[in-house]
Amino acid sequence: NGSTSGSAPSATVSVTDAQITLPANSGVLAKTGYIFTGWNTLANGSGTHYAVGGSYTVPAGGVTLYAEWTATSQTVTYAGGSGATGTAPTQGGVATGGSFALAANSFTKTGYTFAGWNDGTTTYAAGASYTMGAANVTLTAQWTANSATVTYGANGSTSGSAPSATVSVTDA
Numbered sequence: 544n545g546s547t548s549g550s551a552p553s554a555t556v557s558v559t560d561a562q563i564t565l566p567a568n569s570g571v572l573a574k575t576g577y578i579f580t581g582w583n584t585l586a587n588g589s590g591t592h593y594a595v596g597g598s599y600t601v602p603a604g605g606v607t608l609y610a611e612w613t614a615t616s617q618t619v620t621y622a623g624g625s626g627a628t629g630t631a632p633t634q635g636g637v638a639t640g641g642s643f644a645l646a647a648n649s650f651t652k653t654g655y656t657f658a659g660w661n662d663g664t665t666t667y668a669a670g671a672s673y674t675m676g677a678a679n680v681t682l683t684a685q686w687t688a689n690s691a692t693v694t695y696g697a698n699g700s701t702s703g704s705a706p707s708a709t710v711s712v713t714d715a
Contacts, residue, residue, distance in 0.1 A: 575677055617636065621684070638675065648684060655688055660682040
């Protein structure tokens with residue numbers, strides 16, 4: 544049932560209504576990002592769950608029991624990026640395929656405005672929903688340099704014109 548390695552245990556029972564003890568996985572089956580949690584009558588997990596070691600009565604015609612998998616928790620780390628200061632937001636473990644809202648920024652960087660969190664591929668806004676992959680992730684703050692326009696006023700001068708300047712500010 545989606546395992547990435549190993550093979551399922553086999554049990555052959557030739558008598559209808561025979562009781563079997565459901566086997567442990569014992570590390571035989573593996574699925575990347577998941578742990579084995581028992582057996583189910585449906586591959587999608589919406590059937591009846593049976594625990595390892597439990598008894599099961601085999602129905603007439605037989606049955607296929609499917610491995611059940613539960614996503615493992617992945618670690619989310621926030622980083623400020625080069626030149627940023629502050630304390631990283633915290634995020635509890637997130638199951639593979641689970642979603643969470645990205646934290647508000649708690650870092651500062653002089654001369655820059657926070658532009659979002661980047662996972663190495665895509666930049667997301669704080670508060671956006673993020674779907675966890677099968678591996679730990681570091682979300683790094685992205686920064687946009689501040690800029691400002693300086694304008695000089697004539698302040699009542701009777702001739703000439705005031706100079707103008709545009710300045711990109713990164714450390715003001």
